[in-house]
Amino acid sequence: MGKIGVWLIGARGSVATTAVAGAAALRAGLAARTGCVTDLPDFAGAALPGLGELVFGGHDVAGTPLVKRAEQLSAAGVLPPSLPGAVAAELDAAEARLRPAPTAGGRAAVEQVIADLTEFRQGLDHVVVLNVASTEPPCPPHPAHASLSALEDHLDVLPPSALYAYAAFRAGCGFVDFTPSTGARLPALDELARATGQPYAGRDGKTGETLLRSVLAPMFAQRGLNVLAWSGTNLLGGGDGATLADPAAASSKNASKQQVLDRNLGRPVDGEVHIDYVPALGDWKTAWDHVLFEGFLGTPMTLQLTWQGCDSALAAPLVLDLARLTGKACRDGVAGPVAEFGFFFKDPVGDGPHDLASQYAALREWAHR
Incomplete structure (x- = not known):
């Protein structure tokens, strides 16, 4: 061929x-x-x-x-x-x-x-x-x-x-x-x-935090659970982390991350993604997400998760x-x-x-x- x-x-x-x-x-x-x-x-x-x-x-x-x-x-x-x-x-x-x-x-x-x-x-x-x-x-x-x-x-x-x-x-x-x-x-x-x-x-x-978001956000939407806020913090080392230490470059990354939530939930929600450069992490990254949502009768609940992986x-x-x-x-x-x-x-x-x-x-x- x-x-x-x-x-x-x-x-x-x-x-x-x-x-x-x-x-x-x-x-x-x-x-x-x-x-x-x-x-x-x-x-x-x-x-x-x-x-x-x-x-x-x-x-x-x-x-x-x-x-x-x-x-x-x-x-x-x-x-x-x-x-x-x-x-x-x-x-x-x-x-x-x-x-x-x-x-x-x-x-x-x-x-x-x-x-x-x-x-x-x-x-x-x-x-x-x-x-x-x-x-x-x-x-x-x-x-x-x-x-x-x-x-x-x-x-x-x-x-x-x-x-x-x-x-x-x-x-x-x-x-x-x-x-x-x-x-x-x-x-x-x-x-x-x-x-x-x-x-x-x-x-x-889509390799880490956003991969999880593309699975979890539809879960909330399909179960009729009301997401009030979704915040995230990313710790990156290596060349990617050094590049994203520049706020201008990070804004491109954050915009694409946020779109996954908006499109799957059908609306924007409160919360931001923060990217911190940690040189000692090398090629590894850690992402922590905090989801605030409410269920039946407005009962408040949270989901917290941590993703650690090797970017390459x-x-x-x-x-x-x-x-x-x-x-x-x-x-x-x-x-x-x-x-x-x-x-x-x-x-x-x-x-x-x-x-x-x-x-x-x-x-x-x-x-x-």
């Missing part, structure tokens, strides 16, 4: 490195496929590209080789101690396909990305560009965002994630945004995706799932937003359900369509 290229934006980051090393481990039979949605029995026979058909490349501003990054993650307890050595050849092969990220913006950046994608695509069936880079601040609206004809002369108004989406579509590649950044979420870029016949999906991977280990298998699913979308000629991938995201594209159970059913149906 041919090879599917996976071009990772932020290719030397923790999530990308874990995904590349994990794919190599799974191909070699060195690990179980725990956490991989597309390997569940519900997706058997869906004609998805196999992990052996995925070829990794990408951009990054950092220069640390993938093998070294894998060793660092192993020392931090994210990867098994023996894994970096066992998959060193696969990591070196991916390293040879990495390129420096553009340092300029606008048309110069687009031309560099298109050139790198064109080179990468040689011998591949399709390419999926997958953004796992740091979160950007929100993109202020601009008249050029409204139509492709206007945008063509104003590429300088696009943030990096949107420039990548533009370049991906121009290069004939699908695009997935695993971050809460702008990505392809502009009318002009939607127009370009449809015109070039490329699929896109996103945004902001939660996100990496979903990155592989999305690469396989978007590769299938490319092969099938799907163009424009793929709403059925909403299962993976806090703020999904298109019109689809927002509770996890319905999103899973929609994804399973799409995969077998």
Whole structure:
């Protein structure tokens, strides 16, 4: 069926490195496929590209080789101690396909990305560009965002994630945004995706606290329990925590988190999400939620929960799932937003359900369509 290229934006980051090393481990039979949605029995026979058909490349501003990054993650307890050595050849092969990220913006950046994608695509069936880079601040609206004809002369108004989406579509590649950044979420870029016949999906991977919210909020709604307030505190280490220490970047993340509650409860509720950077946590994160609700006859009650997890280990298998699913979308000629991938995201594209159970059913149906 041919090879599917996976071009990772932020290719030397923790999530990308874990995904590349994990794919190599799974191909070699060195690990179980725990956490991989597309390997569940519900997706058997869906004609998805196999992990052996995925070829990794990408951009990054950092220069640390993938093998070294894998060793660092192993020392931090994210990867098994023996894994970096066992998959060193696969990591070196991916390293040879990495390129420096553009340092300029606008048309110069687009031309560099298109050139790198064109080179990468040689011998591949399709390419999926997958953004796992740091979160950007929100993109202020601009008249050029409204139509492709206007945008063509104003590429300088696009943030990096949107420039990548533009370049991906121009290069004939699908695009997935695993971050809460702008990505392809502009009318002009939607127009370009449809015109070039490329699929896109996103945004902001749903891996921890918001995953729980997408299950618990429908529970309250379906039981007729009145949620009065829902507050959360997130403690993050690592690069993600450092990025989200910037209030502008954190506002993008918080907005996507809050939408899951509003959409599932049918209205806004009191309470906010706070994100605190704790460097000592490294690649781990802790989320604490406090839910105040009332039941029959107005009886007040609370739910408190704590979620602790390794961000890279939660996100990496979903990155592989999305690469396989978007590769299938490319092969099938799907163009424009793929709403059925909403299962993976806090703020999904298109019109689809927002509770996890319905999103899973929609994804399973799409995969077998």
